[in-house]
Amino acid sequence: MNSVFDQAQLGHHLAGAATQVLETMFFASVEAESQISTSATQLQSGSRIGAALNFHGASKGQLSISLEREVARELATSFFGSYSEDGPEEDCRTVMAELTNMVCGAMLSHLDKHSIFCLDSPMPLPEGEEPIGEIVQLLRLESGLLRLAFSLDPDEQSARSMKLDSI
Amino acid sequence: MSFDVMVVDDSPAMRRFIRRVIEVSRFSVGRYLEASDGQDALEKLEGEWVDVVLTDINMPRMDGESFVAEMRRREHLSMIPVIVISTDATDARMERLAKLGAQGYVTKPFAPERLREEIEKVIGVTPEGAMAGAGSDSEGGDDEFSF
Numbered sequence: 268m269n270s271v272f273d274q275a276q277l278g279h280h281l282a283g284a285a286t287q288v289l290e291t292m293f294f295a296s297v298e299a300e301s302q303i304s305t306s307a308t309q310l311q312s313g314s315r316i317g318a319a320l321n322f323h324g325a326s327k328g329q330l331s332i333s334l335e336r337e338v339a340r341e342l343a344t345s346f347f348g349s350y351s352e353d354g355p356e357e358d359c360r361t362v363m364a365e366l367t368n369m370v371c372g373a374m375l376s377h378l379d380k381h382s383i384f385c386l387d388s389p390m391p392l393p394e395g396e397e398p399i400g401e402i403v404q405l406l407r408l409e410s411g412l413l414r415l416a417f418s419l420d421p422d423e424q425s426a427r428s429m430k431l432d433s434i
Numbered sequence: 435m436s437f438d439v440m441v442v443d444d445s446p447a448m449r450r451f452i453r454r455v456i457e458v459s460r461f462s463v464g465r466y467l468e469a470s471d472g473q474d475a476l477e478k479l480e481g482e483w484v485d486v487v488l489t490d491i492n493m494p495r496m497d498g499e500s501f502v503a504e505m506r507r508r509e510h511l512s513m514i515p516v517i518v519i520s521t522d523a524t525d526a527r528m529e530r531l532a533k534l535g536a537q538g539y540v541t542k543p544f545a546p547e548r549l550r551e552e553i554e555k556v557i558g559v560t561p562e563g564a565m566a567g568a569g570s571d572s573e574g575g576d577d578e579f580s581f
Contacts, residue, residue, distance in 0.1 A: 287543055288542075288543045290543075291543035291544065291545055292451075292542065292543040292544075346447070346451060347447070347450060347451065347454070348454055358447075361445075361446075361447040362447070364445075364447075365445065365447055365448060365451075368521060369521050369542045369543055371521070372520070372521020372522055372523070372541075372542065373521060373523065373542075373543065375522075375524075376521070376522060376523035376524050376541070377523075379524065380523070380524050380525045380526070381524065381525055381526050382524060382526060383522075383524065383526050383527055383530070384522065384524070385492060386492055386521065
């Protein structure tokens with residue numbers, strides 16, 4: 268079945284992909300989701316950590332994610348079982364990279380099951396920089412807010428005209 | 435009976451996670467080998483035998499598709515079952531890997547049970563045959579995982 272996405276649908280799929288990854292691989296509980304405007308800043312002040320990656324193939328674009336550092340530490344502990352020899356800070360960066368990679372893969376797989384995509388290696392977001400993009404989504408975890416931003420390159424098919432093959 | 439497993443992934447974190455998942459599933463592992471990409475894996479598999487290879491797709495130097503194809507070309511590696519573990523859940527990618535000779539495919543995110551089931555399926559063992567120490571005194575039951 269083919270249908271057309273609007274931004275709300277894309278946001279819903281983005282949140283769904285993140286929730287699936289968080290609950291399955293990180294054993295985290297996602298309490299709520301909300302779509303916000305790209306200009307809104309409802310995030311708690313304090314130390315946050317983020318990662319971003321570019322994808323290409325049938326579609327090109329970027330996904331970025333940020334989270335309170337303390338929540339990232341909790342996710343790292345769930346993911347690894349304990350801190351590695353690299354220490355909690357490096358584990359946080361690693362976990363953010365893995366989280367970004369998995370959410371992006373799950374999102375793109377949902378959007379088009381018949382096209383090959385490739386993910387570049389996730390890179391850390393500069394300190395203090397929050398994810399921005401066409402679709403911005405907040406997920407409330409037990410102890411913090413996860414912010415996700417998803418964008419397609421301007422020269423690509425716009426998000427509104429992306430085809431959905433199956434959900 | 436224990437099984438030798440190789441995990442091929444450029445992410446040390448994912449190799450560590452997969453190892454942990456296999457361990458907590460009480461799958462009986464003999465040797466656990468790791469490689470950071472397809473080329474590294476081929477070098478480590480020279481003169482070695484493992485019972486199953488778990489590989490990522492996106493990796494530097496030699497990616498998962500080239501690695502699977504190369505394994506099937508090399509006589510001494512052609513019989514080793516390969517399971518792909520990837521975030522890519524598209525039909526197109528799965529079909530391509532199956533054509534190249536991968537016997538299994540697990541998409542991330544995955545539950546520990548899913549990975550264990552796929553390993554058991556491709557190496558052709560029953561859950562009872564693959565688990566070590568899964569006696570009646572074990573805690574949590576065979577299908578329970580505690581992280």
